[in-house]
Amino acid sequence: MFNTETVRDTRTAERSERVPIRAGRPAAAVTLLCALFVVIFDNFHFWASLYRDTPPESMEAVAMYGIVFIALVMIYNALFSLLALRWLLKPMLSLILMVAAACAYFMDAFGVIINDSMLRNVLETDAGEAAELLSPRLLIYLGLLGVLPCVLLWRTPIRHGALSREVPLRLITAILSLMIGVGVLFTHYKYISFVARQHNELRYLLNPYYPVWSARKLLPSREAAAPDPRGRTATQAAATVTAKPTVLVLVVGETARAANFQLNGYARTTNPRLSDEPLLINYTQVTSCGTATAVSVPCMFSRLPRSEFSHDKAKANVDFVQVLQTAGVSVYWRENDGGCKGVCVGTDFQDLSHGVAPDLCDEDGCQDGVMIRSLSAILDHLRGDTLIVLHPQGSHGPAYYRRYPEAFRRFTPDCRTQQVQTCSQPEIVNAYDNTIVYTDDILAEAIAQLRRRADSLDTAMLYLSDHGESLGENGLYLHGMPYSLAPAEQTHVPFMLWLSPQLEAHAGLRRHCLLGNADISYSHDNLFHSVLGLFRIRTDAYEPEMDILEECRG
Known part of the structure; x- marks a missing residue:
């Protein structure tokens, strides 16, 4: 006899095989x-x-x-x-x-x-x-x-x-x-x-x-900017008969904020040596191009002002390293930080961060003192106009305590960990201030090296930090805030210039005028034109009104 239930069960089983349970x-x-x-x-x-x-x-x-x-x-x-x-x-x-x-x-x-x-x-x-x-x-x-x-x-x-x-x-x-x-x-x-x-x-x-x-x-733009012709040709104006080779030591400071420099009115003695340097000109109102090294360093070397700067545009424009090399000025770059961010191409480059000096280097890297030893070796063999760029670790966080030797541990207790947010703010500030004291010593030693060679070279030292740093104010640490939101601690940077009396005289610079301009507002935008002006570079990229020295030339 035909069983309808059996047929129904068979059909149901067949349907289940065809359509799996989801x-x-x-x-x-x-x-x-x-x-x-x-x-x-x-x-x-x-x-x-x-x-x-x-x-x-x-x-x-x-x-x-x-x-x-x-x-x-x-x-x-x-x-x-x-x-x-x-x-x-x-x-x-x-x-x-x-x-x-x-x-x-x-x-x-x-x-x-x-x-x-x-x-x-x-x-x-x-x-x-x-x-x-x-x-x-x-x-x-x-x-x-x-x-x-x-x-x-x-x-x-x-x-x-x-x-x-x-x-x-x-x-x-x-x-x-x-x-x-x-x-x-x-x-x-x-x-x-x-x-x-x-x-x-x-x-x-x-x-x-x-x-x-x-x-x-971060993605490359679809259409690369057309190369800007300005600065592609450059020459040097003839030096005076008595002038010796011009040598500028440019120290690109790392993460140093102006607020913690004694020279800018800070209550602590963070600049014990530079404060006693009579020929130093300290510019008090200077702002950075960015709040991070990857932006600030290319921008401060570029012809482009901050308002126009982008990495794509920078590739289509010259920086002052390229202009100087075109004009015949030798350029040395000595690196002890995370790299030159693309602005040291074609220079005599040396990475000092993995040196062999046992008193200054270990498995984590080298203290900035290695740069002074390298500077001495370069100065002893110069024959023509030269730019020497030093890029130290400076005050790079968060491991501030690793940036200075034990001898410069002036302010204690200092934060001894890279997890700075776990330290009290006074401990963080103490560690950071110790980095500034060490930077002060590095800059003073660089000036001493230049002063000792006054008989053979016309020398200058310029220090300008790439950006500042937050040390826990309003819950902010480190740097890198969007520029429109960044606090002054991240954008107000130290800027100082030392000129040998010989260079000052040969360049026709009036010291009372330079000192009188020390409190004028400047920025990274001025660096390009000021360096070209110091080396007497003739090029269509140079803008005299942006040169901080031009007004004081006799």
């Missing part, structure tokens, strides 16, 4: 969970700053917190939904989680903003500098906020459909999420827009949005 979590749920995780755990610095700037003292402020939270989750979910395809979702979300974890550490620990300048610094940082930033706390952040959620993500089965169905579904999810996110913001638009205008810096703290958005600026 197991796992829907992709939309995974992207939403990741968005929640990132907003809650990777944006502590954002929420802390929002709380500081807009404490929840009213119902409007309390409501704003909830609305901003929902909006951020929905906007991140919209972005993550665009990645929710079978072979793309887990790898891309894992990358985002690891990047967000690393950025969260540096933002929480040092109060920094991860922008294109900071990212460029990271790409150009050498192994020694990178090692100083490693810490157990960084590993904890990477482990808990990066590795752990990535492991959970990869262990979670995700349900995917056919590509033809998934693509429109993800687009719809992204559009709906974005509409919800923007929509809730508009429900409280008046209050939120006021807070956003008053505290524009909050958008820089969104992690990983702003770091990823900033990374696009």
